[in-house]
Amino acid sequence: xxxxxxKKESKEHIFSRKGLGFLFVVSLLLSVMSFGFISVxxxxxxxxxxxxxxxxxxxxxxxxxxxxxxxxxMVAGEKEKGTLESLLLTPLTKRKIIIGKLTAILVFWFVxxxxxxxxxxxxxxxxxxFPTILFFLYIVGTALVIAFSSIxxxxxxxxxxxxxxxxxxxxxxxxxxxxxxxxxxxxxxxFAKRINDYxxxxxxxxxxxxxFINKLGSSDILVGLIPVIVFLLLTVLLALMIxxxxxxxxxx
Amino acid sequence: xxxxxxxKKIYNHDFEAVKQMNLNVGKGDIYGFLGPNGAGKTTTIRxxxxxxxxxxxxxxLNGLDVRSEKQEVKKHIGVLPESNGYYxxxxxxxxxxxxxSLYGITKKKRAERTDELLEMVDLQEKANIRIHQYSxxxxxxxxxxxxxxHEPRIIFLDEPTLGLDPQGQKDIEKILLHxxxxxxxxxxxxxxxxxxxxxxxxx
Numbered sequence: 458x459x460x461x462x463x464k465k466e467s468k469e470h471i472f473s474r475k476g477l478g479f480l481f482v483v484s485l486l487l488s489v490m491s492f493g494f495i496s497v498x499x500x501x502x503x504x505x506x507x508x509x510x511x512x513x514x515x516x517x518x519x520x521x522x523x524x525x526x527x528x529x530x531m532v533a534g535e536k537e538k539g540t541l542e543s544l545l546l547t548p549l550t551k552r553k554i555i556i557g558k559l560t561a562i563l564v565f566w567f568v569x570x571x572x573x574x575x576x577x578x579x580x581x582x583x584x585x586x587f588p589t590i591l592f593f594l595y596i597v598g599t600a601l602v603i604a605f606s607s608i609x610x611x612x613x614x615x616x617x618x619x620x621x622x623x624x625x626x627x628x629x630x631x632x633x634x635x636x637x638x639x640x641x642x643x644x645x646x647x648f649a650k651r652i653n654d655y656x657x658x659x660x661x662x663x664x665x666x667x668x669f670i671n672k673l674g675s676s677d678i679l680v681g682l683i684p685v686i687v688f689l690l691l692t693v694l695l696a697l698m699i700x701x702x703x704x705x706x707x708x709x
Numbered sequence: 710x711x712x713x714x715x716x717k718k719i720y721n722h723d724f725e726a727v728k729q730m731n732l733n734v735g736k737g738d739i740y741g742f743l744g745p746n747g748a749g750k751t752t753t754i755r756x757x758x759x760x761x762x763x764x765x766x767x768x769x770l771n772g773l774d775v776r777s778e779k780q781e782v783k784k785h786i787g788v789l790p791e792s793n794g795y796y797x798x799x800x801x802x803x804x805x806x807x808x809x810s811l812y813g814i815t816k817k818k819r820a821e822r823t824d825e826l827l828e829m830v831d832l833q834e835k836a837n838i839r840i841h842q843y844s845x846x847x848x849x850x851x852x853x854x855x856x857x858x859h860e861p862r863i864i865f866l867d868e869p870t871l872g873l874d875p876q877g878q879k880d881i882e883k884i885l886l887h888x889x890x891x892x893x894x895x896x897x898x899x900x901x902x903x904x905x906x907x908x909x910x911x912x
Contacts, residue, residue, distance in 0.1 A: 461810040469798065539794025543855065545760060546788050547811040548780060704761060 458549055459557045466561030470527050476565065479523050483516070483569055487576045490515060494580065506669035509580050509590060514662060517598055520569050521605045521630060524562045528609035529623035531558040532705065536617050541705060555610060555700040559693075562606045563599070570594050589668055597661045597682065600689045604657065605630055607692035611699050633658045657688035710736045710863060710895045711757065716766035718752050726752040730766070734897060736862075739889050741906035742899040750899040751791055754867050757897070758788050771862060784812075787856030789849075791867035791899075797841035801832050801851050804840060805858060812859040826854040830884060846877030853884055863895045864888070870905050882909050 470476050494508050495501060503511075532554075535541035544554065577590045609626035616622045636644055636653035644653045653659050664681040667673040711734035718727040726749040734740040744750050755761040757768050759779045768775040771785045796804060802823055809819040827833045830850035835843065843851065849869055856864050866885075870878040886909070888894040900906045 458811050458813060461807065465796070465807055469796065473798070535794075538796075539790070539792045540796060541794075542760065542788070542790040543793060543808070544811075546758060546783060546786075547808065548783050548813065549811055550780070706755070706760060 458547075459553050459560070462549065462554065462557035463560045463564065466531065466558055467564050470530070470561065471565045471568065476527075479565075480568060480572065483519060483523075484572050486519065487512070487516065487573055491576050491580060505581060505584055506586065509577065509586055510662070510665055510669060512577065512580055513590070513593060513598075513665065516569070516573055517601060517661075518634075520566060520598075521602055522627065524566060524602050524606045525609040525626045525630060526623060527562055527565065528558070528606040529613050529626055530619045531561075531610060532613040533616055533619040533622045534613075536706070537619060545705060551700045551703075551705060552697055555614070555696055558610060559603060559606060559696070563603065566599060566602045570598070586669065593661070593665055597664070597685060600685050601657060601661060604685075604689045604692040607696040611692075611696050614696075614699055614703055614705060637662070655684055657685045660684035710734050710738070710771060711740070711897060712769040713757070714767050714769075716753070716756060716768065717764050718749070718756060718761070719764045727756070727763075734895065737889065737893050737895055739885070739896045739898065739910050741910040742897065743901070743903060743906055744899070745901050748901075750901075751867055754788070754790075754865050754897070754899060758786055758865055759783070784859065785862055787859070787861035787864040789852045789856045789864070789866045789869055791871065793848075793852045795840045795843075795848060795851070798839060800837050800839055801827065801843070801847075802836040804851065805854055808855050809858045814859065822858060822860075826857055829857075829887070830854045831880070844877075846873050846880060849873060849877065849881060850884065853881070857888070857894075861894070863897065866896065866898045868900055869898065870900065870902075878905065885909055 471480075490512055494503070494512075532541065535544060545551070549557070573594070577594070578587060581587050581590060605626070608629055609622060612622035612625045613619070616625075632652070633656045636649065636656055636659045639649050639653070643649045660681055660683070664678045667681060668678055711732060713730055713732040716727055716730040716732075717725070719725050730753065732740075742750055742753065752761070756763045757770070757775070759768075759775045759782055762776065770782050773782050773785070775782050796807070799807065805823040805826060806819055809822055814822060824833070827836050830853055832847060832850055832854070835847060840848065840851070853866070853869070856866075869885075870881050873881065885896055885898070889896055896909075898906065898909060
């Protein structure tokens with residue numbers, strides 16, 4: 458039954474005009490970026506690890522945002538359209554509905570990763586970075602996409618409006634991005650340091666840097682990824698817990 | 710078939726939407742539930758079908774306690790909510806096939822049941838047209854077909870004739886009477902219009 462829901466969600470959000478539009482934008486962005494790295498004089502001087510890291514950051518950032526947009530519309534959108542009640546009256550439990558919707562977001566992410574593979578292959582050509590890129594795409598990237606989508610789904614479940622769910626979800630994502638906009642000195646002091654230490658996005662970027670540039674071993678990398686793992690577990694568990702406790706029709 | 714004991718719903722600790730309701734609807738009955746707008750009809754249907762929890766009291770459907778046996782109850786009931794929405798991008802046939810798959814009906818039976826229901830609600834010719842092109846009457850008929858997809862013994866309809874033209878209302882009434890007389894389905898129907906309810910319940 459969940460499979461049927463995943464199929465419906467994929468058709469509605471991913472293989473629809475909107476979803477295909479997003480996929481087109483992602484591939485266009487990757488093409489422009491790769492072209493830039495090769496043809497723009499200043500960019501072509503960058504070392505390959507930096508190029509790959511920049512491409513990965515951009516791909517992940519944009520896809521987390523797109524996934525959050527999808528997740529925000531998945532429950533609140535059904536409330537707005539008046540389709541949620543019928544769905545809740547089927548043998549699907551609320552938990553299964555949330556799992557089905559999260560799975561559909563994963564389908565989108567996997568389509569995006571498939572599109573991005575040739576680009577990363579070209580950008581890392583001549584080095585042994587490709588297996589590590591696969592690890593970051595499929596393990597770290599998937600974990601972050603699931604975690605942030607879970608946050609958006611939580612808001613989508615609690616709130617009756619897609620817009621509000623989207624705004625709150627994206628706000629949380631932006632808070633985790635704060636360290637990226639701070640100078641090195643600021644990152645070392647007070648509140649900014651705390652965010653930098655605990656932000657799953659910072660942790661994933663730092664781990665990538667540790668592999669490609671600082672050449673650290675896998676055990677160090679795994680320790681560095683602890684914030685990502687904790688964040689994933691917390692958000693998914695919270696989404697599943699809320700799906701059981703919250704009245705989906707609240708606010709209607 | 711449908712029994713409530715001192716059913717009560719209070720919203721936000723102070724608004725009493727339903728007060729101590731005791732109902733007893735027999736097997737094969739058509740039960741008209743009348744009340745003005747805001748009287749608590751939709752809240753009652755939501756409590757009867759397990760969509761919301763009552764503040765007090767309990768609901769027994771077909772011998773099952775709605776609060777503790779929610780999943781089992783879902784197999785026995787079909788519900789057409791008042792503001793039922795549709796997946797506009799689907800065709801009428803796809804819509805019914807999707808819901809039948811959620812009820813775990815086998816692929817072969819899904820197609821048969823869908824065709825049978827489309828014929829019953831007179832939508833077989835519009836089966837492959839996207840729902841966004843359907844009129845309000847056609848949508849309501851499709852909604853009724855959806856409530857029947859898993860062959861429930863009890864159906865709940867919240868203002869099913871609301872906003873329909875006289876012909877649309879007649880079509881719905883005809884379908885409901887057929888279901889009740891020919892198939893023995895118990896029907897719980899709400900409306901704020903006495904005449905609508907009268908026609909269906911007394912027929």
